[in-house]
Amino acid sequence: MKRWMENPLLRYQLFGFTVNRWKRQPLLYGVIAGGVGLTYLLVYQLVAFNQIPFAAALNLCLLVMCLVAPLMAYNLFSLEYEKQTWESLALTRLTAREILWGKLGAALARVGILTLLALPILLTTVELDIYIFDSRSGRIPTVLESTTNLYVLTAGMSLLFSWGALIVALGMWLSFYLKRTLSTASTLYAGQVFALALMPMLYLTFSTGETGNEFIGAITSYWEGFVWWIASLFTARVILYLNPFWAANELNAVLPSSYTWRDGGGSYTYSEGLIYLNWGFSQSITYLALALLFAGLTHRGLKHAWRK
Amino acid sequence: MLDVKGLRKEYGELVAVRDLYFQLHPGDVFGFIGPNGAGKTTTIKMLATLLEPTAGTATLNGIDIVRQPEEVRPLLGYMPDFFGLYEGITVTEYLEFFAAAYRIPRAQRAAIIENVLELTDLTVKKDAYVETLSRGMQQRLCLAKSLVHDPILLLLDEPASGLDPRARIEIKELIRELGAMGKIVLVSSHILPELADFCNKIGIIEKGELLVWGVVDEIVQQMQANRILEIKPLGEPEPLIKRLEREAHVHGVETRNGSLYVHFAGGLEEQADLLASLIHDGYRIAAFREESLDLEDVFMQITKGEVS
Ligand SMILES: Nc1ncnc2c1ncn2[C@@H]1O[C@H](COP(=O)(O)OP(=O)(O)OP(=O)(O)O)[C@@H](O)[C@H]1O
Ligand SMILES: [Mg+2]
Numbered sequence: 001m002k003r004w005m006e007n008p009l010l011r012y013q014l015f016g017f018t019v020n021r022w023k024r025q026p027l028l029y030g031v032i033a034g035g036v037g038l039t040y041l042l043v044y045q046l047v048a049f050n051q052i053p054f055a056a057a058l059n060l061c062l063l064v065m066c067l068v069a070p071l072m073a074y075n076l077f078s079l080e081y082e083k084q085t086w087e088s089l090a091l092t093r094l095t096a097r098e099i100l101w102g103k104l105g106a107a108l109a110r111v112g113i114l115t116l117l118a119l120p121i122l123l124t125t126v127e128l129d130i131y132i133f134d135s136r137s138g139r140i141p142t143v144l145e146s147t148t149n150l151y152v153l154t155a156g157m158s159l160l161f162s163w164g165a166l167i168v169a170l171g172m173w174l175s176f177y178l179k180r181t182l183s184t185a186s187t188l189y190a191g192q193v194f195a196l197a198l199m200p201m202l203y204l205t206f207s208t209g210e211t212g213n214e215f216i217g218a219i220t221s222y223w224e225g226f227v228w229w230i231a232s233l234f235t236a237r238v239i240l241y242l243n244p245f246w247a248a249n250e251l252n253a254v255l256p257s258s259y260t261w262r263d264g265g266g267s268y269t270y271s272e273g274l275i276y277l278n279w280g281f282s283q284s285i286t287y288l289a290l291a292l293l294f295a296g297l298t299h300r301g302l303k304h305a306w307r308k
Numbered sequence: 309m310l311d312v313k314g315l316r317k318e319y320g321e322l323v324a325v326r327d328l329y330f331q332l333h334p335g336d337v338f339g340f341i342g343p344n345g346a347g348k349t350t351t352i353k354m355l356a357t358l359l360e361p362t363a364g365t366a367t368l369n370g371i372d373i374v375r376q377p378e379e380v381r382p383l384l385g386y387m388p389d390f391f392g393l394y395e396g397i398t399v400t401e402y403l404e405f406f407a408a409a410y411r412i413p414r415a416q417r418a419a420i421i422e423n424v425l426e427l428t429d430l431t432v433k434k435d436a437y438v439e440t441l442s443r444g445m446q447q448r449l450c451l452a453k454s455l456v457h458d459p460i461l462l463l464l465d466e467p468a469s470g471l472d473p474r475a476r477i478e479i480k481e482l483i484r485e486l487g488a489m490g491k492i493v494l495v496s497s498h499i500l501p502e503l504a505d506f507c508n509k510i511g512i513i514e515k516g517e518l519l520v521w522g523v524v525d526e527i528v529q530q531m532q533a534n535r536i537l538e539i540k541p542l543g544e545p546e547p548l549i550k551r552l553e554r555e556a557h558v559h560g561v562e563t564r565n566g567s568l569y570v571h572f573a574g575g576l577e578e579q580a581d582l583l584a585s586l587i588h589d590g591y592r593i594a595a596f597r598e599e600s601l602d603l604e605d606v607f608m609q610i611t612k613g614e615v616s
Contacts, residue, residue: 008408017396020437083392087358088453091381092409307357307377 009094009102013076014109040117048124054148055252057125058156061118062163062244066196068114069164070188072107073171077298078181096308100299104172111164118160122153152251155280159251162287163244167192169291173298196243203239212237216273225276247283250274309333310355310461310492314364317350317516324350326516327364332494332509334460337487339503339524340496341607342513348496349389351513352463355494356386368461382410385454389465389496393446393453395439399430402438402449403456410457420456428452428482444475451482462486462493468502480506500607514611537570537579539586540595548591555582569599 004010022029047057080086089099126148167188175184204211212232219225232238240246253271302308310332317325325347332338342348353359355366357377365374373380394402400421407417425431428448433441441449447467454462464483468476484506487493497503503510504524511521520527541548545568549561557574572579583596 006408008405012394012397012405016394016401020396020398024437083395084388084390085392085394087356087386087388088391088406088450089409090358091356091384091386092406093382093411094409307360 004101004105007094007098007102007105009089009099010105013103013106044121044124047121052125053252054122054125054152054156055249057122058159058248058251059245061121061156061160062248064118065111065114065160065164066167066192069111069167070171070185070192072110073104073168074175074185074188075181076103076107076172076175078175078179078184081179082181090306090308096299096302096306099302099308100172100295104169104295104298107168107172108165111161111168114164115157115161119157122148122156151275152254152280155251155284156248158284159244159247159280162284162291165291166287166294169294169298173294173301176298176301196245199239200243200246203236207236210237211240213270216277217270219273219276222276222278225273225278228277229282242283242286244283244287247280250279254279310366310368310494312355312364312366315351315354315361315366316363317347317354317359318362323516325354325361326518328513328518330511330518330521332492334490334492335487336509337483337493337495337507339500339507339510340494340513341498341500341503341510342496343498343611346498346513347516348498348513349465350516352386352465352494352496355461356384356463357381358386382457383459384461384463385451385457385459386463387447387450387454387465387467389469391450393438393449396437398435398437399425399441399449400434403452406453407456412457420458424452424455427455427485429478444471444478447471447475447479448482451479455486460491462491464493464495466496466498468497476502512607512610519610535572535579536599537572537582538595538597538599539568539570539593540566541568542592542594548586551586551589551591557582567595 043060047060075082077086080089094102170191171184171188174187175181178184178187215228219228229241232241251274254274312328312330315325315328316323328351330338340348340351350359354361355373357373357380361374365372367373368380368383371380371383394405397405403421403424404417407420408414412420422431425434428451430445430448430452433445438446438449447470451464451467467483468479471479480502483493483495487506487508495503495507507524509521509523510527512519520530539548539552545563545566549563549568552558552561552568552570557572557578558570559573560571562569572582574582579598583593586593
């Protein structure tokens with residue numbers, strides 16, 4: 001941790017001017033922070049009082065992540081080129097790895113904060129069955145029972161964070177290779193619309209609604225689930241399965257089986273199948289692997305282009 | 309010692325820098341002069357390890373800039389012709405960033421920063437925000453940044469461009485001081501008078517070719533061997549021109565404003581003989597003098613105004 005905070009680039013990217021911005025224009029940034037805070041509370045209240053289902057709440061958070069994550073990475077390298085600060089940085093003794101993690105680390109920290117902000121909103125979907133204590137009949141208040149279980153909640157959170165991590169790593173790589181802030185930002189947004197909305201729509205249209213549900217219901221073990229995953233990587237269905245919004249909806253289907261991390265026992269076979277697929281976690285692993293790939297590509301690019 | 313050995317850069321058909329050879333020693337302030345597009349920036353970028361040469365290399369204290377870029381980088385300070393500074397932080401924070409990036413131990417940073425601030429006359433601005441500095445101050449801050457790690461070679465690409473006359477003088481003073489501190493300083497410019505009074509060595513580059521380089525006084529003397537005599541005849545100049553063109557040491561006569569400018573290859577003896585014989589032959593001569601060469605004439609003679 002100490003070595004991390006010794007990295008001046010990480011410190012600059014994380015606090016650098018944020019701190020000074022506060023010092024210089026406390027009123028302006030106070031108002032902005034207040035506005036964002038109030039909006040957050042408003043959304044929280046709306047979600048809580050309308051008792052929206054888990055999938056809807058997760059979709060909402062995912063949408064915010066899709067919109068905000070690009071802002072955390074779209075200019076990481078391109079701004080250095082555009083403002084002509086890069087050459088000075090390249091000549092310092094910071095290694096390619098330090099430069100990479102200084103930039104990516106700051107972006108990931110922001111994605112982490114955003115994910116944590118989503119937690120209270122996801123928690124509103126926990127439905128509580130509270131028995132009112134009746135002193136005459138002497139009934140003991142029942143332990144709180146929730147219908148959003150820990151599995152689904154954890155899967156949702158990891159889905160959110162890993163999608164953000166993927167967007168941020170992709171953004172860093174694009175801003176390194178495209179060298180232009182504007183191209184990077186537009187590619188990130190257009191790319192998300194393309195991959196998350198357009199492609200699934202096309203798939204559903206041309207596959208006449210075939211989603212593989214009937215096969216998922218037949219899966220009865222983790223091994224089968226694993227094989228299914230590997231197999232679906234080679235089919236067009238992967239367009240749906242790797243979509244975080246699709247995953248969020250499938251997670252909703254896991255709920256009724258009140259799954260408790262153990263095998264079997266459920267009556268609803270489709271949701272059992274989903275559990276064997278580790279729905280939510282599988283996507284997260286794939287996103288993180290892709291994020292690592294883009295980080296690796298950026299690292300290689302840095303080493304190659306700048307002989308670091 | 310900086311030893312440049314056959315440095316060459318090609319961009320496709322274009323040879324931007326053609327096999328440069330020169331050596332500089334500690335304390336040398338080397339003026340690198342050439343018209344626009346001559347290859348100054350390309351040379352400096354290669355020396356700064358930011359651009360890979362097509363052929364040739366250079367060594368700094370025996371360290372090869374092509375094969376060991378990571379080892380040379382801490383030894384050189386580079387100020388690009390166009391540069392930006394990280395914004396939103398103060399001058400001190402900016403210098404701290406680079407001190408940390410050059411791995412200067414935390415305990416020494418404050419003292420070093422104070423030193424370079426003093427050297428570059430920025431002490432009064434140490435708490436100002438970087439983006440509020442004037443162009444000249446930013447230039448000095450960039451120079452200060454290039455000095456925090458106490459480099460032995462300074463590469464300054466047109467450090468005086470965009471400065472007012474006063475700031476130019478200040479930066480010249482500063483460069484002179486750096487030379488006196490025992491650093492090797494390489495300063496590029498396309499304006500000769502800017503360099504003439506504080507460089508002890510110059511190199512003149514045109515179309516990628518280093519036409520001449522060496523100690524300033526020696527170059528001027530060398531050029532003096534090829535002197536120009538100004539002769540102002542009374543009456544018609546034509547007969548005198550014909551007469552001069554027959555002289556052995558004369559290889560060219562130009563007429564400007566009623567004066568004849570004679571390119572004369574002989575020494576002082578021959579010069580005296582020429583005058584005596586002209587008077588003996590009855591030519592009426594109102595003025596006869598040798599044009600004294602300064603660095604600028606040398607430059608004009610060598611480059612012949614060719615622009616690539
Ligand atoms: N990336 C590049 N691709 C192709 N040609 C280039 C590139 N960079 C420079 N050149 C060419 O190399 C030559 C030298 O350019 P350079 O920038 O070194 O000149 P300079 O002496 O610094 O000029 P100036 O005084 O204008 O700064 C020019 O003809 C230029 O067009
Ligand atoms: Mg230049």
